[in-house]
Amino acid sequence: xxxxxxxGGVLVQPGGSLRLSCAASDFTFSDYWMSWVRQAPGxxxxxxxxxxxxxxxxxxxxxxxxxxxxxxxxxxxxxYLQMNSLRVEDTAVYFCARGPLxxxxxxxxxxxxxxxSS
Amino acid sequence: QxxxxxxxxxxxxxxxxxxxxxxxxxxxxxxxxxxxxxxVPGTAPKLLIYRDNQRPSGVPDRFSGSKSGTSASLAINxxxxxxxxxYYCAAWDNILSAVDFGxxxxxxxx
Numbered sequence: 623x624x625x626x627x628x629x630g631g632v633l634v635q636p637g638g639s640l641r642l643s644c645a646a647s648d649f650t651f652s653d654y655w656m657s658w659v660r661q662a663p664g665x666x667x668x669x670x671x672x673x674x675x676x677x678x679x680x681x682x683x684x685x686x687x688x689x690x691x692x693x694x695x696x697x698x699x700x701x702y703l704q705m706n707s708l709r710v711e712d713t714a715v716y717f718c719a720r721g722p723l724x725x726x727x728x729x730x731x732x733x734x735x736x737x738x739s740s
Numbered sequence: 741q742x743x744x745x746x747x748x749x750x751x752x753x754x755x756x757x758x759x760x761x762x763x764x765x766x767x768x769x770x771x772x773x774x775x776x777x778x779x780v781p782g783t784a785p786k787l788l789i790y791r792d793n794q795r796p797s798g799v800p801d802r803f804s805g806s807k808s809g810t811s812a813s814l815a816i817n818x819x820x821x822x823x824x825x826x827y828y829c830a831a832w833d834n835i836l837s838a839v840d841f842g843x844x845x846x847x848x849x850x
Contacts, residue, residue: 667828669839725832726775730784
């Protein structure tokens with residue numbers, strides 16, 4: 623069964639950095655777009671970033687451009703999100719998600735909580 | 741403020757039909773597929789409908805999707821208590837080069 627397991631979420635101070643990881647298993651990782659979607663406490667879903675199967679294309683929501691970097695290692699079946707210059711408003715559960723296309727997500731991880739606070 | 745507009749809440753009694761709307765523009769729904777997700781609070785979202793009206797395996801046929809122009813709808817027939825959840829629509833946006841999500845609709849089964 624497809625599995626996506628996120629890790630790396632912690633409490634960090636504003637301005638700090640963090641790297642999230644997502645370990646994928648039981649599917650051919652390199653065949654899929656991979657994305658990060660976040661959900662602030664009590665709020666709705668917000669798409670954060672997506673990366674193409676071979677890593678050649680990357681897309682970001684405007685609010686994280688220049689601060690976050692999505693990457694993948696197909697040899698390790700892993701997805702990453704490097705988060706720099708973190709802001710209080712980045713506080714959220716971050717979900718890793720798989721997509722046959724960039725526009726939708728057929729499997730999701732359970733999420734990892736990132737808290738940005740002083 | 742979400743790019744795709746959904747009603748914040750909806751409700752129905754067991755056995756009823758409920759419809760949730762999602763309104764957008766030509767840059768998203770009008771020229772791209774719409775997808776729907778179900779999220780029980782405290783859990784990960786689940787894909788419910790993809791490519792406007794396709795159901796993943798395991799999703800009951802009580803759930804159906806439709807689209808017309810820049811609007812889309814999710815219909816739930818024969819409402820059941822386990823359908824109580826938050827529902828989100830989503831679509832690619834050609835202008836933003838981003839995935840737009842609706843603000844979500846909280847469905848209550850009375």
